[in-house]
Amino acid sequence: MGAISDTTISDTMRAVVAEGAGGPDVLKIVERPVPRPGEGEILVRVAAAGVNRPDVAQRQGSYPPPPGAPDILGLEIAGVIVAAGPHATRYPLGARVMALVPGGGYADYAIAHETNALPVPANLSMEEASAVPETYFTVWTNVFQRGGLQPGETLLIHGGSSGIGTTAIQLAKAFGARVIVTAGTAEKCDACRALGADFAINYRETDFVAAVKEATGSRGANVILDMVGGDYIPRNYEAAARDGRIVQIAFLKSSRAEVDFRLLMVKRLIHTGSTLRPRSVAEKAEIARALEENVLPLLAQGGVRPVMDSTFPLEEVAQAHARMDAGDHIGKIVLTL
Numbered sequence: 001m002g003a004i005s006d007t008t009i010s011d012t013m014r015a016v017v018a019e020g021a022g023g024p025d026v027l028k029i030v031e032r033p034v035p036r037p038g039e040g041e042i043l044v045r046v047a048a049a050g051v052n053r054p055d056v057a058q059r060q061g062s063y064p065p066p067p068g069a070p071d072i073l074g075l076e077i078a079g080v081i082v083a084a085g086p087h088a089t090r091y092p093l094g095a096r097v098m099a100l101v102p103g104g105g106y107a108d109y110a111i112a113h114e115t116n117a118l119p120v121p122a123n124l125s126m127e128e129a130s131a132v133p134e135t136y137f138t139v140w141t142n143v144f145q146r147g148g149l150q151p152g153e154t155l156l157i158h159g160g161s162s163g164i165g166t167t168a169i170q171l172a173k174a175f176g177a178r179v180i181v182t183a184g185t186a187e188k189c190d191a192c193r194a195l196g197a198d199f200a201i202n203y204r205e206t207d208f209v210a211a212v213k214e215a216t217g218s219r220g221a222n223v224i225l226d227m228v229g230g231d232y233i234p235r236n237y238e239a240a241a242r243d244g245r246i247v248q249i250a251f252l253k254s255s256r257a258e259v260d261f262r263l264l265m266v267k268r269l270i271h272t273g274s275t276l277r278p279r280s281v282a283e284k285a286e287i288a289r290a291l292e293e294n295v296l297p298l299l300a301q302g303g304v305r306p307v308m309d310s311t312f313p314l315e316e317v318a319q320a321h322a323r324m325d326a327g328d329h330i331g332k333i334v335l336t337l
């Protein structure tokens, strides 16, 4: 291992794993050895860890960790660097970082690759910082890199009040786009409007295709960020503008659909998608550098900020997951260590 100046690192730590697959009660706090950073890696004493829907899927047994990733839950952390592996020189020991991790976030200590970490702006608490990486990496790479959202274009975000949605609204507005969201309650729609969404559609009451056409003078949305799938897929084709880009980041309803592909051709649509977790350290590092250049200054100035739903101590990890399962949250749920 490289230099470890912090002699207060213990040998063991608390960590959350799923013992079996199922509801929040399968989550158990166990004792594990503190991991050791390898080449280019940092050891972070975790102050807070974000809870994400993929963690729920992992708990339910439908989203196993990729090869090499720890079985400990948690995809994003904020904390202080207490040790560095060989050639990890980007940050000094003691630096406050927020990092995307391939797993292992719900623990007192976690390993991150230094290139997948970002410095925590002074105006963000550790709780807020831990709510940044997963949604900011996801939104940047899907909305801006794959979707190619341009100033003046219209972005339709399904699940506008989600962790992902609340980030997408703010970033799209900050970069000069118009934003339309769908959400499942009036309260969620209000929250999206308060964040800057130009139109919020309660999809339980209003057909989103008709509402998007009305809001865009029949032109449709230039980019659609979809986590729902199922019958949203043909409806997205209808709601999209000519040369529109539809970016699939999940299939909360279904990954299967009956689709008439004529609109894909007639409107010259691009239907794409991506997953973040299995991507290589180098690919995540590229996204991190783009965020550092384009988004970190906005975070530091308070122009965008993670929307915090609730914070739970690690001991209450089951309650944190139960809150996400219930689906009433707006923005991010975070664990504190």
Ligand SMILES: NC(=O)c1ccc[n+]([C@@H]2O[C@H](COP(=O)([O-])OP(=O)(O)OC[C@H]3O[C@@H](n4cnc5c(N)ncnc54)[C@H](OP(=O)(O)O)[C@@H]3O)[C@@H](O)[C@H]2O)c1
Pocket (backbone or CB within 6 Å): 051, 052, 053, 054, 134, 138, 159, 160, 161, 162, 163, 164, 165, 182, 183, 184, 185, 188, 227, 228, 248, 249, 250, 251, 252, 253, 274, 275, 276, 277, 324, 327, 331
């Ligand atoms: N591809 C990637 O790289 C990537 C990375 C991170 C996350 N994700 C995915 O992005 C999605 C959002 O993640 P998150 O952490 O932001 O989750 P979240 O906060 O729990 O948000 C899920 C949202 O989806 C809406 N929704 C619509 N239809 C739904 C359905 N049938 N079941 C459940 N929710 C439904 C919910 O609100 P209402 O229905 O009430 O409006 C809620 O706002 C997840 O599916 C996650 O797996 C993908």
